[in-house]
Amino acid sequence: MSASNAELKAAIDRRFVLSGERARLLEFVKQRLAETGWNDALYAHCSESFKARGIENVSMDTLLAEFSDHARASVNENIKKELLVQIKQFLDANLD
Amino acid sequence: MIPQADSIAMTLVNTNGHSNGTAEAHSASVYDILNSPDNPTSFYSTDEQRQNFKIASAGCKHLFDMKHQHSIPSNASDRDTFRQTFITAVDYGIAWKIAMSEVRSSGKTDDPVRSKKRKKLNEQLPVPHCTSCQLLSNRLHICLHCNYLGCRSQRHIQQHLKKENHTFAMDFSNQMIYCSLCSDYIYDKELYDLITKPKLLRMYKYLRRGKKSQPQFIDWIPSDSEQTLITTQSSLLPCRGIRGLTNMGNTCFMNVILQSMAHNPLLRAHFLSDRHNYKSCKRKYCMCCEMDKLFEQLYSGERSPYGPCTFLQSMWLSLKELAGYAQQDAHEFFISALNQIHADSKDHSMDDCHCVVHQTFAGLLQSNVTCLKCGNVSSAYDPMLDISLDLLPPEKKKKQITQPLPGDNAGKLGNPLLTSKDKQESPNSDQHQSFFAARRAREANSLTDCLDRYTKPEKLGENQYSCGNCGHTFQAAVKQLSVKRLPQVLSFQLKRFEHGKSATKIETKIKFPIDLDMTPYTTEYGDGSGKHSDKKSHRSSNPPAYNNINVYTLFAVVNHQGKMDTGHYTMFAKHRGQWFKFDDHHVTMSYQKDVLDSKAYMCFYIKKSLDYGFG
Ligand SMILES: [Zn+2]
Ligand SMILES: [Zn+2]
Ligand SMILES: [Zn+2]
Ligand SMILES: [Zn+2]
Ligand SMILES: [Zn+2]
Ligand SMILES: [Zn+2]
Numbered sequence: 189m190s191a192s193n194a195e196l197k198a199a200i201d202r203r204f205v206l207s208g209e210r211a212r213l214l215e216f217v218k219q220r221l222a223e224t225g226w227n228d229a230l231y232a233h234c235s236e237s238f239k240a241r242g243i244e245n246v247s248m249d250t251l252l253a254e255f256s257d258h259a260r261a262s263v264n265e266n267i268k269k270e271l272l273v274q275i276k277q278f279l280d281a282n283l284d
Numbered sequence: 285m286i287p288q289a290d291s292i293a294m295t296l297v298n299t300n301g302h303s304n305g306t307a308e309a310h311s312a313s314v315y316d317i318l319n320s321p322d323n324p325t326s327f328y329s330t331d332e333q334r335q336n337f338k339i340a341s342a343g344c345k346h347l348f349d350m351k352h353q354h355s356i357p358s359n360a361s362d363r364d365t366f367r368q369t370f371i372t373a374v375d376y377g378i379a380w381k382i383a384m385s386e387v388r389s390s391g392k393t394d395d396p397v398r399s400k401k402r403k404k405l406n407e408q409l410p411v412p413h414c415t416s417c418q419l420l421s422n423r424l425h426i427c428l429h430c431n432y433l434g435c436r437s438q439r440h441i442q443q444h445l446k447k448e449n450h451t452f453a454m455d456f457s458n459q460m461i462y463c464s465l466c467s468d469y470i471y472d473k474e475l476y477d478l479i480t481k482p483k484l485l486r487m488y489k490y491l492r493r494g495k496k497s498q499p500q501f502i503d504w505i506p507s508d509s510e511q512t513l514i515t516t517q518s519s520l521l522p523c524r525g526i527r528g529l530t531n532m533g534n535t536c537f538m539n540v541i542l543q544s545m546a547h548n549p550l551l552r553a554h555f556l557s558d559r560h561n562y563k564s565c566k567r568k569y570c571m572c573c574e575m576d577k578l579f580e581q582l583y584s585g586e587r588s589p590y591g592p593c594t595f596l597q598s599m600w601l602s603l604k605e606l607a608g609y610a611q612q613d614a615h616e617f618f619i620s621a622l623n624q625i626h627a628d629s630k631d632h633s634m635d636d637c638h639c640v641v642h643q644t645f646a647g648l649l650q651s652n653v654t655c656l657k658c659g660n661v662s663s664a665y666d667p668m669l670d671i672s673l674d675l676l677p678p679e680k681k682k683k684q685i686t687q688p689l690p691g692d693n694a695g696k697l698g699n700p701l702l703t704s705k706d707k708q709e710s711p712n713s714d715q716h717q718s719f720f721a722a723r724r725a726r727e728a729n730s731l732t733d734c735l736d737r738y739t740k741p742e743k744l745g746e747n748q749y750s751c752g753n754c755g756h757t758f759q760a761a762v763k764q765l766s767v768k769r770l771p772q773v774l775s776f777q778l779k780r781f782e783h784g785k786s787a788t789k790i791e792t793k794i795k796f797p798i799d800l801d802m803t804p805y806t807t808e809y810g811d812g813s814g815k816h817s818d819k820k821s822h823r824s825s826n827p828p829a830y831n832n833i834n835v836y837t838l839f840a841v842v843n844h845q846g847k848m849d850t851g852h853y854t855m856f857a858k859h860r861g862q863w864f865k866f867d868d869h870h871v872t873m874s875y876q877k878d879v880l881d882s883k884a885y886m887c888f889y890i891k892k893s894l895d896y897g898f899g
Contacts, residue, residue, distance in 0.1 A: 202413075
């Protein structure tokens with residue numbers, strides 16, 4: 189990435205957070221995930237693995253390494269689309 | 285690098301209205317008392333327990349070492365620096381949270397005063413960003429050894445910890461401590477209780493300023509003489525409160541209710557703090573005494589199941605109609621027990637009762653009847669201890685429920701309540717149609733669906749309502765329920781049993797959430813929005829916010845298996861963050877998934893914003 193690209197990225201990131209848009213989208217995604225039962229399903233998926241290996245042998249880092257791909261893949265496609273639309277709207281409104 | 289403590293303190297002075305110094309240092313905390321070297325050995329059952337306790341209240345052994353380097357003088361300054369850095373980091377994180385929440389609340393209204401304030405806050409408070417990649421949005425963490433601020437998403441914080449041989453970092457957004465030696469987030473109860481929690485409570489209070497007042501509570505700070513009493517006259521006990529109950533011949537209906545009460549944080553706090561002592565109570569067959577005995581038994585440390593026969597006996601004797609209790613319905617027993625505990629409370633009264641039952645369960649329902657001729661609204665209020673929800677009969681589904689009553693012409697009159705609802709449910713495009721249909725099918729049998737139906741406008745029959753405004757003549761009218769005042773503990777009954785000609789049971793699975801936002805069902809919400817029909821859109825656009833006082837969390841579920849008369853009751857309850865399944869004398873560990881997968885008959889929720897250290 190060129191220097192100006194990185195600068196642009198940092199500027200957008202800053203606007204994204206400071207405008208409150210990031211927090212809004214975060215809550216939006218959390219809500220949609222809960223609606224589709226994603227949390228419950230992932231919880232069940234992980235707790236099976238916990239039971240198998242014992243709770244002492246589980247850490248956040250291993251958890252992330254093991255389940256991130258599955259967790260991302262199991263997000264409902266509609267949520268991804270809805271989120272993308274909203275991010276595009278934010279970019280359109282802020283890239284002038 | 286994180287900014288100077290001064291600028292953070294400045295912001296907190298501005299937002300909190302008072303200095304946010306280390307107030308927690310002034311009075312002896314429970315940890316000071318428990319760890320005091322002056323305590324007699326009798327206070328700890330064993331030396332091992334003395335040590336175990338300290339380790340248990342630290343997040344991990346590494347943090348334990350960091351916090352308890354008393355014996356090594358050269359490390360004492362390390363320890364103090366760590367503590368001070370943690371306090372500054374928490375302050376910064378919270379100050380930023382407050383600043384961002386000001387941005388969000390001012391964003392919509394565009395109130396000039398507020399946006400001015402936002403500007404001021406943003407200028408004062410340095411914007412937190414990753415020192416390595418400059419980005420703000422990548423899970424920022426603060427190194428608790430050197431103040432380095434870095435992101436987790438691109439592993440800048442991990443790289444820093446490794447390179448500098450530093451161990452602990454704090455997640456900037458939720459104040460969780462990460463230990464690089466454990467490769468994990470750790471839960472340090474002492475640091476949370478003494479530093480993070482008081483600061484968060486102040487933040488919530490600040491964010492809610494000007495809104496509905498909160499239930500007030502006073503922290504108990506033991507005096508010197510009380511401290512001496514505690515450490516010389518008592519001894520520390522391991523965690524308790526899990527004990528099975530014997531089935532004394534079809535008494536599982538009682539056992540599940542007793543467990544639900546034993547795990548109700550408000551009832552537990554009341555009885556364990558000795559607010560009704562059976563040894564000094566003179567009342568005969570007193571149900572409060574029975575509750576007190578029950579808690580004594582469940583917290584006695586005894587592991588063998590307990591037979592609550594005196595509870596049942598006292599219920600029988602104080603309540604004639606329960607004798608020869610044929611129905612054996614858990615919900616009926618629940619209501620009877622509540623009424624009896626209320627009646628036996630010292631401070632009970634007919635209205636605005638402050639007994640433990642009413643303080644815990646009492647809410648107020650509002651019923652509005654709108655005359656469709658003149659639009660006049662008359663309101664009636666009904667006290668409630670719980671909410672009983674109708675289920676859709678299986679197979680028949682919605683059609684039968686929404687079938688218009690004979691002579692109903694509310695639709696033609698253009699009742700705004702009904703038409704806006706219809707509009708919402710019949711969107712124009714096909715794609716939307718199938719989306720909503722799928723969504724309806726998915727949600728038709730959820731607790732929130734039942735609540736939607738419970739609070740939706742209902743047309744009254746021809747001769748059911750006489751309007752005072754229309755000269756006391758019978759008029760077509762619409763009735764709607766809402767919750768005027770929410771209780772601290774919200775209990776739901778899902779009406780699975782139909783007591784018709786033939787007693788039947790509805791076996792439909794009702795989906796229920798862990799967190800429940802009751803805002804859409806409050807009278808205030810209905811009044812505010814004018815329309816009562818956009819509950820679903822409220823749910824998706826305004827998810828339960830951390831500062832929303834109407835959000836509840838699940839703590840117990842009662843289930844019924846088998847046929848109506850011959851079936852069996854079991855229940856799930858949450859104890860110290862862990863779910864357990866109670867099947868009479870048989871108690872097993874359980875998972876949230878098992879709870880949510882169960883076919884609930886009763887669900888118990890507690891308000892999240894009450895701070896009772898619940899969960
Ligand atoms: Zn970074
Ligand atoms: Zn460092
Ligand atoms: Zn550790
Ligand atoms: Zn009594
Ligand atoms: Zn009462
Ligand atoms: Zn009228």
